[in-house]
Amino acid sequence: MTRSFAFTLKARDGKARAGAIATPRGLIRTPAFMPVGTGATVKAMFPEDVGSSGADIILANTYHLMLRPGAERIARLGGLHQFMHWEKPILTDSGGYQVMSLAKLRRIDEQGVTFQSHIDGATVELTPERAIEVQCLLGADIQMVLDECTPFPASRDEAKSSLELSLRWAERSKAAFATRAASGQALFGIVQGSIYPDLREHSARALLEIGFDGYAVGGLAVGEGQGAMLDMVEVATTILPDERPRYLMGVGTPEDLLLSIARGIDMFDCVMPTRSGRHCQAFTWGGRLNLRNARYAEDATPLDPESACPAAQYEKAYLHHLVRSGETLGAMLLSYANVQFYQELMAQAREAIAAGRLAGFTEELRRRYAKSSDESD
Amino acid sequence: MTRSFAFTLKARDGKARAGAIATPRGLIRTPAFMPVGTGATVKAMFPEDVGSSGADIILANTYHLMLRPGAERIARLGGLHQFMHWEKPILTDSGGYQVMSLAKLRRIDEQGVTFQSHIDGATVELTPERAIEVQCLLGADIQMVLDECTPFPASRDEAKSSLELSLRWAERSKAAFATRAASGQALFGIVQGSIYPDLREHSARALLEIGFDGYAVGGLAVGEGQGAMLDMVEVATTILPDERPRYLMGVGTPEDLLLSIARGIDMFDCVMPTRSGRHCQAFTWGGRLNLRNARYAEDATPLDPESACPAAQYEKAYLHHLVRSGETLGAMLLSYANVQFYQELMAQAREAIAAGRLAGFTEELRRRYAKSSDESD
Numbered sequence: 001m002t003r004s005f006a007f008t009l010k011a012r013d014g015k016a017r018a019g020a021i022a023t024p025r026g027l028i029r030t031p032a033f034m035p036v037g038t039g040a041t042v043k044a045m046f047p048e049d050v051g052s053s054g055a056d057i058i059l060a061n062t063y064h065l066m067l068r069p070g071a072e073r074i075a076r077l078g079g080l081h082q083f084m085h086w087e088k089p090i091l092t093d094s095g096g097y098q099v100m101s102l103a104k105l106r107r108i109d110e111q112g113v114t115f116q117s118h119i120d121g122a123t124v125e126l127t128p129e130r131a132i133e134v135q136c137l138l139g140a141d142i143q144m145v146l147d148e149c150t151p152f153p154a155s156r157d158e159a160k161s162s163l164e165l166s167l168r169w170a171e172r173s174k175a176a177f178a179t180r181a182a183s184g185q186a187l188f189g190i191v192q193g194s195i196y197p198d199l200r201e202h203s204a205r206a207l208l209e210i211g212f213d214g215y216a217v218g219g220l221a222v223g224e225g226q227g228a229m230l231d232m233v234e235v236a237t238t239i240l241p242d243e244r245p246r247y248l249m250g251v252g253t254p255e256d257l258l259l260s261i262a263r264g265i266d267m268f269d270c271v272m273p274t275r276s277g278r279h280c281q282a283f284t285w286g287g288r289l290n291l292r293n294a295r296y297a298e299d300a301t302p303l304d305p306e307s308a309c310p311a312a313q314y315e316k317a318y319l320h321h322l323v324r325s326g327e328t329l330g331a332m333l334l335s336y337a338n339v340q341f342y343q344e345l346m347a348q349a350r351e352a353i354a355a356g357r358l359a360g361f362t363e364e365l366r367r368r369y370a371k372s373s374d375e376s377d
Numbered sequence: 378m379t380r381s382f383a384f385t386l387k388a389r390d391g392k393a394r395a396g397a398i399a400t401p402r403g404l405i406r407t408p409a410f411m412p413v414g415t416g417a418t419v420k421a422m423f424p425e426d427v428g429s430s431g432a433d434i435i436l437a438n439t440y441h442l443m444l445r446p447g448a449e450r451i452a453r454l455g456g457l458h459q460f461m462h463w464e465k466p467i468l469t470d471s472g473g474y475q476v477m478s479l480a481k482l483r484r485i486d487e488q489g490v491t492f493q494s495h496i497d498g499a500t501v502e503l504t505p506e507r508a509i510e511v512q513c514l515l516g517a518d519i520q521m522v523l524d525e526c527t528p529f530p531a532s533r534d535e536a537k538s539s540l541e542l543s544l545r546w547a548e549r550s551k552a553a554f555a556t557r558a559a560s561g562q563a564l565f566g567i568v569q570g571s572i573y574p575d576l577r578e579h580s581a582r583a584l585l586e587i588g589f590d591g592y593a594v595g596g597l598a599v600g601e602g603q604g605a606m607l608d609m610v611e612v613a614t615t616i617l618p619d620e621r622p623r624y625l626m627g628v629g630t631p632e633d634l635l636l637s638i639a640r641g642i643d644m645f646d647c648v649m650p651t652r653s654g655r656h657c658q659a660f661t662w663g664g665r666l667n668l669r670n671a672r673y674a675e676d677a678t679p680l681d682p683e684s685a686c687p688a689a690q691y692e693k694a695y696l697h698h699l700v701r702s703g704e705t706l707g708a709m710l711l712s713y714a715n716v717q718f719y720q721e722l723m724a725q726a727r728e729a730i731a732a733g734r735l736a737g738f739t740e741e742l743r744r745r746y747a748k749s750s751d752e753s754d
């Protein structure tokens with residue numbers, strides 16, 4: 001197995017790419033979807049099942065883990081992979097997004113961000129240097145620079161001064177990473193700029209100047225709408241270099257993923273499959289289903305006969321009973337089925353790219369989802 | 378595979394017995410512990426894992442299933458085994474115990490019990506005949522007569538009139554079972570009589586007169602204390618016939634099980650392993666542990682290195698983190714580890730009986746549990 005981080009493109013279909021990222025902990029087939037393991041667990045799933053669903057990499061949250069159980073504790077226990085029984089690659093975010101969405105009494109200045117823990121109220125400081133230190137203590141294979149996740153909506157001036165701060169933090173992150181990271185670990189920069197194409201362009205070019213192992217597009221899926229999101233993705237991927245992986249953060253629905261892949265994105269993360277699974281929603285090859293719906297009370301057909309996931313072979317009537325009764329097994333089965341659906345979606349997207357038929361595959365999926373999806377509750 | 382129900386004794390050690398119950402759905406090795414699958418799910422466990430833990434049979438609750446999703450619905454969906462993806466034997470209780478503990482506005486008369494559902498307030502009638510009808514609709518391999526679970530404490534007179542009612546219901550249950558049950562299904566009677574030895578004796582002898590495929594000891598583990606419980610078990614097993622399985626309902630701790638096996642009990646059910654698993658408690662070969670305890674925060678040793686359960690290989694520090702964070706995976710792992718511990722305990726008890734060393738095995742387990750168990754919280 002390689003000791004370094006390397007990205008290889010294997011096929012193209014328009015702007016879409018299929019390839020693989022080699023890391024010391026294994027290969028990540030792209031386009032890749034990373035299930036979210038916020039608190040060192042992909043919620044309601046055994047790690048073996050996350051692996052057998054087809055996931056090559058998961059995401060873990062620096063913010064949550066630095067607060068509980070603590071990065072130093074995880075390091076003493078042998079690192080995050082050993083701690084959570086996951087041997088394949090892990091990407092960690094930098095914590096910036098959760099500081100904005102979860103922490104109380106946060107204060108941002110040039111140095112970094114100071115906030116109160118949402119768990120115990122403790123005052124915590126997060127700087128670009130500390131974010132890298134934490135990610136290295138966790139042993140993350142792919143690390144993210146600390147950035148300010150620009151609120152939405154933001155004026156052009158707000159977005160500009162926010163992204164400039166993020167660029168200065170990106171430089172400091174890179175310097176900290178250079179002194180701390182182990183061989184084969186990678187650092188990604190994050191393109192910001194809200195919904196202003198010229199700011200997105202400026203952010204991307206400035207990050208290229210600094211130079212990273214991969215580039216993320218951040219600050220999207222925050223309320224701007226699918227059209228604006230895809231426009232911003234396109235601005236970024238037009239500038240970002242072909243030979244580095246591109247990661248769209250926090251996105252999204254199956255359709256969002258395919259449309260972003262068509263614009264040149266290689267990696268995704270999102271809580272949607274697991275969070276939906278805990279809220280009675282299933283993603284299937286037949287559409288999006290709400291298992292609370294009374295129509296499933298005596299539906300003896302499997303959740304998703306087209307899926308290879310063991311959990312998707314359970315009958316809808318049983319899943320309906322479990323979710324109506326608030327049984328944990330309902331969340332376990334739907335989370336597993338949803339995570340595997342997302343992996344199967346990525347596998348089919350990779351095949352479609354190799355065969356030059358991504359557009360047709362995307363159209364077929366949209367048709368299925370438009371036709372047979374339940375209202376969500 | 379046999380089409381009939383048959384119990385074979387293979388070894389004895391004092392009053393303790395090891396054997397097997399043959400059923401059309403497979404063999405039940407005895408002494409047997411039945412994990413409880415109240416609402417058609419052993420809580421927080423995949424059915425495959427219940428099977429691989431070593432369980433030959435599970436218990437499901439007539440009361441819960443008749444209210445939700447309904448026995449007729451389960452029958453239309455192919456029966457309980459198919460509904461809940463469990464192919465091995467299922468024992469169903471008769472619903473009497475839950476009517477007493479969960480339902481509102483219950484009224485008992487000669488005919489049966491009328492109560493309000495704790496789920497939606499609907500008025501429901503449960504008679505001996507309906508209890509058998511429901512169990513047959515579910516397709517239960519071992520069914521229980523409807524009885525009145527005598528409250529504790531009860532005066533001698535109360536206990537006597539309660540058990541007399543239960544005996545009349547037992548006769549009606551048997552008659553209903555004779556007209557409805559499929560080949561190979563079995564019906565067990567239930568010995569009542571509170572803590573009065575002569576009433577227990579009377580109940581057991583009267584049930585023998587009626588004649589059942591097996592005999593349960595009910596109305597215990599309700600506050601009478603371990604000493605009184607074991608005395609009542611001994612009264613019953615002295616009378617109950619050697620050639621029928623004996624089932625102690627709703628019991629108990631690992632020690633309770635071994636001491637009851639020594640008095641001639643063959644089968645048990647209890648929510649303890651699964652309920653404890655959802656409340657941070659682990660049963661291990663090293664004792665009973667409370668994973669919330671701060672002492673485990675950096676304990677990198679496996680939960681139970683002596684167990685073959687995959688879940689017991691997770692480190693205590695990780696389990697501590699999961700339960701402190703309220704993560705579902707904590708309940709999933711501890712439930713699995715506890716259910717498998719109970720199965721391993723039964724397997725070792727069977728071996729100890731075959732080797733004539735049950736007393737020594739029991740003493741060793743008591744010593745381990747006394748020495749190293751955490752306070753429960």
